[in-house]
Amino acid sequence: MAGSVGTLAGLRLWAGVVAPEIPPERLRAVARVFTDLADAIDGGDEPKRGLAYRADQAAASVTRNSAGQGVDSFAAVYDGRLRPLPAAFVADLRVIAVVCEAYARLVDDVRRRFAEVENELLQLVWMVMFQPVTTWLYVVAAARIVKLVRTARLLKALFGANAARIFSAGFPAYALTTLVYATVDGIAYAGGSVGIKAMVNLAHDQPVGSAKENAQDFMRMWAANTGYVLAYDAAKFPSRNLSPTRGGELVARLFGSGFGYTPVYNATGEREEGVATTPEEWAGKLEGHGLRSLIFPPGWLPGR
Known part of the structure; x- marks a missing residue:
């Protein structure tokens, strides 16, 4: 920082x-x-x-x-x-x-280029420093699951085993965790990212975009963040029973970003060169997620 x-x-x-x-x-x-x-x-x-x-x-x-x-x-x-x-x-x-x-x-060109540089720098800092928020949101999701489990038990007591089975089949624990986490995490990350971009452009007399354009950027980032969460979990699934390592965490984050976040983000926009992650984007991801894995190792909690 x-x-x-x-x-x-x-x-x-x-x-x-x-x-x-x-x-x-x-x-x-x-x-x-x-x-x-x-x-x-x-x-x-x-x-x-x-x-x-x-x-x-x-x-x-x-x-x-x-x-x-x-x-x-x-x-x-x-x-x-x-x-x-x-x-x-x-x-x-x-x-x-x-x-x-x-x-x-x-x-105009120097101001625009400088705004782009400052925005890229602050977006990188935001991505790395977002980890404490991510950790807190995992705690929120876990607490939500506990509450839903209690609801299922209450349903079982009131309506019998059949109602509890229906509830469990329709809302598996992973889906509940992912939906809650991806929703809240996506809102927090996309909101911060859009806010940073608007703040930088405003500081450099660049257009901040209309409310509709900013809302579209917000929704793209929210959807892309959900893609990241799903791809990240998919990358970690084979090693779910092993002790987490920095290297494994970095690979999972890169997989989630390169095969989840960026393709979804590009697919929801108007990019002509396709949705796949470019070599330049991979380099930026390695920088950002590498720092994130280095600063916040697996199992990191605030205060430790």
Whole structure:
């Protein structure tokens, strides 16, 4: 956690140097001012409406309708010194406008990229540090099972053995545990993840998305988390009677994430390259779940 915060602080310093706190909208406003001035001088798409064309016409009228040494001197100065200036000045104005617009895009791009980096970093920290919440939710699920067992016993006492068998057949212990845990765990994880992304985007002046978009992201993560739980349990099933190890825990978590979470998440979105986990995603999972397995070994409980 300390290392992640240190990295984040370093990135902020880096971003502060690369992307000064100049609002891109102000840069674009300056670009519009220079562009409007250039258009006023050369007329833009209608040169005859520009000040330069009108000045040229006025100068031509003077030289055409007047004569004398003064007029000749004016014509020499205007044609030799003044006539070329507007075109050169307009070119400089348009260059400045393009530079302002380009710099605004640079600031936008750096802010967007930095928001992506910070979001990825905080999502990684959230995934690793979510383990205490996961442990607590397992306790909640176990307590729920105890309550359901008591309900079954009460049914048996009230309605006889047949009612108890029906109840047990319809709601096996694993299904009850998985449904309760996956529901609560998915809500907690997806809520935190969506909240982190919105917080980072808001801090970097990036769009946070509509309520509908955030709700869709929440539901995708919730469904994907359920896929993770099922795949994780499937990976641990062969070694259910063996003592848990860090290596076995890491393999189960990677299996749950790579063959449960990501395929479900991709399948519920609009990803064109398929639903399978990519090598880059596997690398990120190894980093996140590796840290999680290292910090929180099998059987970890708060305070131990």
